[in-house]
Amino acid sequence: MSAKTERLCAELHELAGRIGRRVQLMEVCGTHTVSVFRNGLRALLPANLRLLSGPGCPVCVTAQRDIDAAIELAARDRVIVATYGDMMRVPGRLGSLEKLRALGAQIRLVNSARSALRIAREFPDRPVVLLAVGFETTAPATAATVLEADRDGIENFSALLCHKLVVPAMLALLEAGDVPLDGFLCPGHVSVIIGADAYRPVVERHARPCVVAGFEPEQILTGLVALLRQISEGRAALENVYSAVVSAAGNRVALELLERVFVPADAVWRELGTIPHSGLEFAEPYRRFDAVERFGLTIGEDDDHPGCLCGEVIQGKVEPAECPLFADECTPLNPVGPCMVSSEGTCAAWYKYNRPAGTTRADVPASWEAGQ
Amino acid sequence: MCLAVPGKVLECSGEEAVVDLQGNRLKVSKVLTPEAGVGDWVLIHAGFAITTIEEADALETWEYLRGSYGEDFFSEADDAVESKGGDS
Secondary structure (H helix, E strand, C coil): CCHHHHHHHHHHHHHHHHHCCCEEEEECCHHHHHHHHHCCHHHHCCCCEEEEECCCCHHHHECHHHHHHHHHHHCCCCCEEEECHHHHHCCECCECHHHHHHCCCEEEECCCHHHHHHHHHHCCCCCEEEEECCCCCCHHHHHHHHHHHHHHCCCCEEEEECCECHHHHHHHHHHHCCCCCCEEEECHHHHHHHCHHHHHHHHHHHCCCEEECCCCHHHHHHHHHHHHHHHHCCCCCEEECCCCCCCCCCCHHHHHHHHHHEEEEEEEECCCEEEEEEEEEECHHHHHHEHHHHCCCCCCCCCCCCCCCHHHHCCCCCCHHHCCCECCCEECCECCCHHHHCCCCHHHHHHHHCCCCCCCHHHCCHHHHCCC | CCCCEEEEEEEEECCEEEEEECCEEEEEECCCCCCCCCCCEEEEECCEEEEEECHHHHHHHHHHHHHHHCCCHHHHHHHHCECCCCCC
């Protein structure tokens, strides 16, 4: 442990002791969740500080009905669906994209929205649909790609929009009030786009401290120290301890693109239901790129596995090990819920780093070991 | 999925840049960071540079990623952007 880590831990313990009661903080970012586990930070925390994982994994919050819509599209004649890798294995009602691909459907793994557009240029006589998931870090890439398609007249390109916005979800969690939360460790790279000031409503409306932090262990501990210090002083403020990378106003160019191409819309989150203004839909001039409209899709209902507690997990209501399916019916190689599918899912992180006795590394997909 | 990784801009051409990611040359869009020029460091996410950063911060992040995710990370991170081999 570095001297700085030791000093930060000592400070955390001192502050936690001063506060004296149980404190619950939420990290709202899958990258934070993975870093906390990978670096063994939980073991260093004071006993009265509980760190909950929030709805910070884009795969985990995508509603089953949206997965089903992607599967329905991929099953159509001549359609090519382009998706980020993590979405491949998420189970829908009728299996996953991965299973459909094994049956011969044209599903292409991409790492950028631009790759989907490139496929559309290569196959001008086939419809190419991007399964557009992700928070504000990823949504500008979709917006820029749609503008490029519009400019270059790539009319066989469209997107199934499943983007989600972080702050409305944080507000919804507080408004529901089911889980007592004393503050938020706010995501680093989402904040590059939206800016630290985006969390002001959380601080001002709900008097909860918000601290923007990076994902390295010392940066996370610095964020936690800042949160505990505020709580010990009875304050609720917005702090940015990642100011080398995150500005107050965010990336103005990216925000302008989002505003130009999309409008905020109510969105359905997996098992959380509809959260007002927490998603994006196409602004009028770009509606023809909407896959739902173009293909006349009907978005159905969800039919999640009755025993699956992913919905509770992403709200911090239960820990993965409390789910009856965890590490039993639901494992990374045979996931039931999305939190076990994505390498950034809370259940997956627990499984990988907090694995129950009797399981082996072979239970984890090979791609995870390489840090995916 | 929201992880962005640092790269150094080697070439710029219109809205595109070629960046060095620990020895891998990658083509990314700089439409979100029009200010980025040759020699600048950028954070890259899903094939797009999303912000410019200082060299010291970029190197520290590289160090962390290498230590934490292993040497393979940057060749794996090849996946994070349009790679020369294209997507599978």
